[in-house]
Amino acid sequence: MANAERTEAGPKATFIFRGAVKKLEAATMKNVPVDERTAVVRIEQVLEGPRNLAHYAGEDVTVQLSTRANVAVGQEYLFHTVGWMFGDSIAVRAVAQEPLTESHTALLTRGGDPAEHRANRELKERVDAADLVVFGTVVAVRLPVAGASLIRAARAGAAAPTGPVSEHDAKWREAVVQVASVHKGKHAKEDVVVLFPASTDVRWYKAPKFEPGLQGYFALHKTKVKESERVDPRIRGLLEPAAADKEVEVYTALNQADFQPSTQQERISRLLGGSTPGKRE
C-alpha cells in the first residue's frame, strides 16, 4: 500500500518520508543502541509528519528498520515511522519500509505541507469515528443539568459534602449547540448538547473549550458516563446514592480536531467527500 493507511495494523506511523539508506548498523546519535536493524538514512522528502519534523528533508537520521531483509545501502525506501530518540539528531522506528514503486507516484508528487497532510489525516480519522458531525453555533454553556434533579437539596448554609477533588478534575460543562446543518449521522432536534471539560489542567487542556457565539463544525462522539462522573466533585456528595451510578449517554468532543471553526468549511467538505449538508432529521 502506498499511503499512510499502511499503518492501520500496527503502531500508527506519524512520520512518513522517502529516504535513502546511507549506512547499515550505524547511527547518527551516540545514545542509540546499534544493532543489525539500525541504519543511517538521508531523508529525501518528508511526506507527512508533525510540524517540528516537517522540514527534515536533507538531514541524516537514524532508522530502526522494521526488517533488515532486502535493505541495501544506496536504495530509496518509503519509511513509515514513529518517534524514538531525539537529541543532536533524531532516531525513528520504522513500522514499515517499502521499496519505491510506481504505485507511490501519486503520494510522492502530491506536494503540499507534510504537517497539513498529517493534520488532515487526523481530522479525517476523527470525523470517521464521529457519530454526529454538525455545523452550528454555541448558544449557551452551563453546568451539567441532567443530574441536577438528582441532587438532594443542601441545607441552607451547610457546606456541601465534596467527593474527592483533584487538580485533574475535568470541570465538566455542557455546551448547547444550535444546529444549522448535519454532515454526518442523524439529528432531529434544533440543538445538541456537548459535554466538555472546562479544566485547563494538563490532562484536559487540549480538549476544545466552548463559549457562546463560537461557530463551526463539531465532530461528536457518543460517550457513556455515570452521573457521578459528570457532576462536579465539589457537589458530588449531594447526589442521591441511587443516581450516582446511573449511566447516561452524552456527546463529547475531546480531541483537538473535534471542533473546526467555520473558516475550515472547505476542508471539512473535502474530508466529507463533498457531500451536501443534510437537514436535521
Added chain:
Amino acid sequence: MARAKVTARGRRRSPTRRGNGHVGVRAKSVRAKSVRSKAARKASNEMPAAKAKQSVLVVNMIPKSLSGEDDQDSEPTIAVNPANPLQIAGSAFTPDPAGGNLAPIYVSADGGLTWSLNSIVPSDAQQGSMTADITVSFASAGDRLYAGIIRLPVGSSTRLNILRADSLLSAAPMKVLVDRTGKGVDQPYVQAATVASGPDKGKDRLYVGDNDFNSPGGKTATIDQSLDAGKPVPTFTSVRLEKRTTSGQDGPPVRPAIHPDGTVYAAFHSWRTFNGNTGAGTADIVVVRDDQGGAGANPFTALIDGGDGKVGVRVAHGVKFNFDGHLGLQRTGGDVAIAVDPTDSAVIYVAYNADEGPDYVLHMVRSQDRGVTWSTDLRTVNNALNPQLAVNNAGKAGLLYQQLTGSGAAQRWQTKFESSTDGTQWKAVTLATVPAHVPPRAFEPYLGDYDHLTSVGKDFYGVFAANNTPNKSNFPHGVKYQRNANFTTSTLLDLDNKTPVHVSIDPFFFKISG
C-alpha cells in the same frame, strides 16, 4: 499553627539504626567544613558558587533537534542512577515530538551535560502523546528505571501506571507493572532502592506515594509498594497511610524517602477541613515511618503522634491552604517534601507550604530522632513553592525552591538552591531568575506542582522548569543550551538557526558539586 513536640537542640548524630535484613551501603559520615566567609554570612545568604568552592552546572534539557519546539515542558523530575551517576533520567510534560503513542523521558548518559528524549512511556497519540503526572526513579543497583504516571488517554477517572525499563537507553516501551483506574489517583511519586545485603539482597523496593481515591473512608494518602519490583511480574500492595479522619480526602502530595538501612519515611498533606466553594482548607503535615522497608505486618506504623496517640506524627498542625490558589501563574495548594540523611536514618528534613496572610510561606523543619520530635523552622521563605530536599553523603542538606519576587509586570521566578551543613547557616545559589508572566500559561500547572532534587555521593542533582529566554543574566551561574539560541539577541532559533522561536517553559537540569 501549632507543632507537635518541638526540639531546639542542635544537630546530634545517632547511630544508624538498621532494619531487619537491610545492612545498607553505609556512606562515610564525613563532615564537610563550611567554607562560607563571615562577611558573606553577614551580608546575605547568597554566595557565588566559585567562592563557595561549589561548581554549578545548569543545562537546558531540550535537545538541538527540537530547537523549534515551544511546548510548556513543566513539572520536571529527575533520577540519577546510583550505580552509574553518568546516567540520568528526566521527566516533564513533554510530548513525543513525532506525535506517537509513546511519550518521552529525558535521558543523559554523560552526567547531564547533554540530553536526548527517549519515547518509551505508554501514552496516546489522540490525546497529545504525553502523560499527565510523571515521576522517575532508578533502583540503586542494576540500572532499572521506574516511573509512576497518570496515563492518557483521558477518562472520567485518572489512570495509574507504574512502569519499569531495564535500562535508561532501552529501546523497548516501558513495561507496565500496575495499570489501575477505579476512582482515580493523583501524583504518583516513585522512589526505588535495591536491598544491599541480607536475605532480600538484590531486590528492588519500590514505593509509589499517591493520593488514591479508591481508598475507603476518605483516607486517601497511600503508598503502593512492591518489595521485589525487579522481578518479571512484581506484586504490589496499597498501604493506606492515613489513620485520622479527614475532610473527605488527603492532599495530592505523598512523598516517600528511603534510607539504605531499610528505614522508609513518607510525608503527606493530611486534610482536616476543605471548603468546596472557596477551595480553602487546613491540613496537618504528617510523617510516617517503617523500619523494615514496609515488609512487616503493619507497614508505616512505627511513628505514633504524642498528641493524639495515632499513627503518623503531625509535624505541623492546621496548615492553611487553598486548592484554587495561585502564586503568579503557578497554582498552589499542596507542597510537601521530605529527605532522609543517607549518613544517619534518624535525621530527616521536611518542607511544606502554608497560606499565611497574603504570603505563601515555605517552611523547613528537621527531626533528629527518627521523626519523633521536630525542630522549629530551620528556614522560611516567603512566596516560594515547589520545595524539594536532599541530603548528600556528607550530611549536607540541600533545599530547592522557586520564589516569586518583585511586583506587577516586573515579577520574576527565582529558582534557588540552598545548602547547609548544620541546619542553621544556609547559603543560596540562584540558578535562574526569569520573567514570571512570560510565556502565558498554556495549561495548569505552569511550572509544575513539583520540581526535583536528589543527591548521589557528595553531589546534588536537580531539575526545574523556567522561562527559556536565552539571556545570560537570567542564569547567574551560567547555563548551557543544546537547542539553537542567540544569547546576544536573547532569541531562540529553529533548526535552521535563523527562524525565531517563541519563548516557552523548558526543563533545566542542574548539578552542584560538593
